[in-house]
Amino acid sequence: MMKAVETDLLVIGGGATGAGVAWDAASRGLQVVLADRGDLATGTTGRFHGLLHSGARYAVKDPRSARECAAENRILRAVAADCIEDTGGLFVSTPADDAAYADGFVAACQQAGVAATEVPVTEVLRAEPHLCPGITRAFAVPDATIDAWKTVWACARAAAAHGAAILPYQEVVRLMVEGDAVCGAVLRHARSGEEITVRARYVVNAAGAWAGRVARLAGCDVAVVAGKGVMVAMNHRLVNAVVNRCAMPGDGDILVPVRTVSVIGTTDARVEDPDRVQASADEVRAMLAAGESFIPGFTQHRALRVWAGVRPLFAATSPTSAETRDLSRGHTVIDHAAREGVGRFITIAGGKFTTFRLMAEETVDAVCADLGVRAECRTAAETLPDSEERHYYWIGARQAQAEARPVDDPLVCECELVSRQDLLVAAARRPGLDLDDLRRALRLGMGPCQGGFCMARATGLLHEAGHLDRAAANAALRDFVEERWRGIQALAWGDQLRQMRLDAWILLGVLDLEHLPE
């Protein structure tokens, strides 16, 4: 007999949107199950650019999105402060940008309620010495950076505190339909293959770029277009604030400081299969060249890692062009009862990370209306776990923690300052997790050495603590090397290649990983 679970609401997809829906619904008193086929935040959410939009980027082209971002930016700063670093943002006109755009930009920001103030160029250059000295104008906006992993887990923990069940590594393989309504789903565990059924009074499809596939399981047709975006992490914090080019949105025009690195992005190209996205060497070169236009000497810095994410863009009708940037970045709550006559089933499509809370609110409003539940949304006022004190994250936090660390708690990862204790606590918190989950949880191996030193250390510790058996430890190390290679393959030159060679000497030479017993 297949194991069966009953619940009010099944949420499919544990990205920002799904986690937000779970948090919102659970806090309104619904019984919630949240399932993702992988770990939480491993879809687009875990591969985004890291920017909590002020709305300025959309002010000219998409005022509605701009207004939504501006409002959500204010709310998230209040409820998710621990996930946010208040870097501030800048829009700069480089010599290559049309100076007239700036006037329209300011007016549009004003209209959309985005605070944009012009700052003297000399002042900006003092604060951001790497910036192109030829910039002609600069505007400060309340952009910030936000940690996807922390945010999603904070939402999940908040949901769990309201009684929700969080089920990572559970893929929805079938939707159950009874009469004219969806009544649950069959979930298959990604590792064991074991299946369970979840009977639910309502199902929300928050599968992002995969939402079209999930909708099809109930015979519904949702045209979600996957738009690939490439990002490259550089090994320094080249800027202190988020820097945007003050021009019509284009490729490689935003540089985001993320902890110890900075990330340039991004591109936008339609892809058929959201599971098969790779950044090409040409795209990387294009990104670096774009960086050169506002950070002179950009290409001389070491590129650490490249990755791609897929935007879930919703098209009312399937677009044919390869260009997806013109599709709306807005979101749509699709009620399949009205659309195809399939009840108790909603797809939430499109949107941005910045607006995940709003998307969740609108979705759960619709669910509640349908179920006849009268409960107000509380997420605009309920602070997330660890954000109660409303302190922003700051770049020195890990350093301060490391300095306060007892001397007998040695560092496992020097780049990201992760200690032995940090690792063991994280492992104990989530039994059954793998090295890759931990890597995301702690940013282990994400710094300049890219795991060359720390992964073998971490594996040994986890084995000793009983979290990984021998074969799993070896497999985890090999997986890690392969995973990391995907992110650096396209960057085989300069100092990065030098680091890759050193890592090859350590992992293949000294440790001879390739010939470890299975």
Place this chain on the structure above:
Amino acid sequence: MDPSARMAGNDRAAADVVVIGAGTAGLVAAIRLSQGGLRVRVVAAGHGCLVLAPGVIDVLGYAPERVADPARALAPFVAAHPDHPYARVGPDGLDRALAWFRETVAPLGYVGALRHNRLLLTALGGLRPSCLVPQTMAAGDLSQGGPVLVVGFHGLRDFSPALVAANLCAVVPAPGTGVAARAATLEWPGPSGDGRPLTLARRLEDRSLRAAVGRDLRTVLGDEPRVGMPAVLGVDRWQEVWEEMQLVAGRPIFEIPLVPPSIPGLRLFDLLRRVLRAAGGRLQVGAPVTGVRHRNGRVEAVTVARTPREQVIDTRWVVLATGGVGGGGLQVDPDGTVREPTLGLPVHGVPVPGHPRVLPDPFASHPLDRAGLAVDEAWRPVDRSGRVVALNLHAAGAALTGCEPWREKSGEGISIATGYLAASAILEEAG
């Protein structure tokens, strides 16, 4: 002289040979040249890979199957890889170079033979082939299997005895053999530490801390005839530490190499430096070479970046031993161009534009990995058409084309053999 005139000019020095680079290849060449009676100056930007590497001398470990007998495997290997440095080195050259090396570093007591690859325990519990090993690793050849006690230290971050022993129990050194391994962990000696191998190695040089470790060790001993420990048994006073621990254990102890920085590597580097000094050679570290001056097809001087002014060293011969991509001897541009940045020498074996430089499988043999300098029979770099670049310019070590030592397990073997033979070519010419 008027001091301002001096400031404007440059420092001048002279040598018979300038060796660029202080890695294995550079130091080996410099020692041999000094022993041959030439005045040698080694100028190096940094310390090279020696202090990172575990101090074991790999000759040929995989081709691509595991090699049991490098002497025998050499001929088919160079037949399959005609551009490999070993094709020029030859079996006789390798033999002479390694014999010379063992004698030169006698105080470290290197053991091993070209006819037999030892199977060394890795810090993850796998086995890896290597040819010559220092005395402290001599008892660690596991090619016949047998019981082993693996001893670590609480808090030492690069060594997990439990994982090492677990993996070791699963390896098959040779058909029908196996290793019965058991793990034990000793207390970190003295006040709690930072988990670094170097800190621990220094602690073990302290007699009373060492005595405590010895007492601890005695309590974990069993029937195993040998004990493996991480390579932290002393830095300068390793002999004393290692011998005393063996005495306590009443059985051989072998060191297991760790990830960088490497203590056995430090010992080897330190010894080579002392041997060089004793032979009359000079070593300048922190001295990047910026170029050379040519005249009539020969190099007549080497320029070195120094503050406040550049140094010019007049010389009769130059040995370029600046290493591979890791050492800074080769550089790759974003467009895939590979450069020899110090002297701008022609680089061979570069993947043609439009072809992949690296492959999707991290463990694969990547097209870019074999790029490097090609040399003539006197170890002089040549251009595409095989013409010598300069009559008195020689090259050795990881900068050479045709090899991928971290996969073949041939790193120090190539550096020692080519450093030795490049020096021999110069000595022959010097008469």
